[in-house]
Amino acid sequence: MLRRSIAGVALIALCSTVAGCTTADPTVYSGLASAPQLQPNSQDETGRTPYRYKGQVDWRLYSKIIVDPVSIYNGSDNQFVKIAENDKSLLASYMREQFAEKLRTRFAIASIPGPATLRLHLTLTGAKTTTPVLGPFSHIDVGGGAYNAVQAARGREGSMTGSVNYAVELYDAPTNRLLLAYVTKQYPNAMNVGASFSSLEASKVGIRKGADALLAEMK
Template sequence: MKTISRGIPPTLLLLTVFLAGCSGSDPVRYAGLQSTAQLQPNTGDNASRIPYRYSKPVDWQKYHSVIIEPVSLYNGSDSQFDDMSSSDKQALASYMQQKFRETLQPRLRVESTPAADTLRLKLTLTGAGTTPQVVGTVTKFDLAGGPYNIVQSIRGGQGMMSGYVNYAVEVYDATSNQLLLAYVAKQYPNAMNVSATIGSLSAAEVGIDKGAEELAEMLK
């Protein structure tokens, strides 16, 4: 921290650290999910992004295929889309469907009918935020946004004026319908990722990319 804070006024540095804990729009235990009753507070290192989860001991290697249901747009009163347009929500849902399929395919065949070695994946888009154009890019370098984003980048936190995506993952055994894994999560680009500020949905899409990779890692 000493190396990055040299030359930053102490009051400004304190402000950036304070703001780093106030990202807002964190996922909740959404009332309308099938797995809500099973979700419990996450005490792991990734609890800031995945505050609630459920899992049971599973030998993932016995599963060789997956049924991916169409991504659902969550419409409960506790959704977190702010003022996002319907068209943007649909665009993100379509992107999420495509990205999770592409990312899981090297490990799991995508099927349409249940079998003994098949998982069923239900994805729910529960919230998202867009990146204000121009402003989102400028805050990577200006006097207030620059130090804040540097701190957030190191902490793994969300950047100032950056888009994000909130979603729920529910993984079932396709034949027994037993819930094997569930969690709610928030994903966003690295706080210093300038390319993710080009396009109002680009940051949310990067978040979806990271979410798909994270799930693929979990199912290994």
């Protein structure tokens, strides 16, 4: 028990001083088509969505949406942290699947531009896997649990837990006019123990949360 407590204290100290416990907040990725339009998001206090653009739009005018294949960002300012190429592809496919599934509860999924049609382009710009062993341990250990409880209360990510960074670009499909764009980082609640037992589960939870957030934006 003493050994576990010491380990927990060490984990808290490490997470307080080392950036490796969490990932950096998203940036205005230079390779995005919407980069010139993105502006600091003064309404974001969590660091999840620090840059955003929204044009004049009435979502009620749209009934269909095209969901493009998800791009994997290869710019030098990407935020992938030691993640394999096949895992990037897996997350990109999962992202398109989850966003399409959520959005079809509000829009008909279309394949070609037409009246009353939106086009969604998602770009996977970064991801971090959950740290093996330390990820689950930091959630069940007394000291690590205390750290994560504080993070959960602040709406911040848990220790040693994965996350996903991506860009949303939403267009009027017939005119290709940009309606909404933002960069965001999503991750599970810091007290979500289940998301820490698989290397990619935390990133997948973040993708599902992001899909819910976009759907709520357009209601």
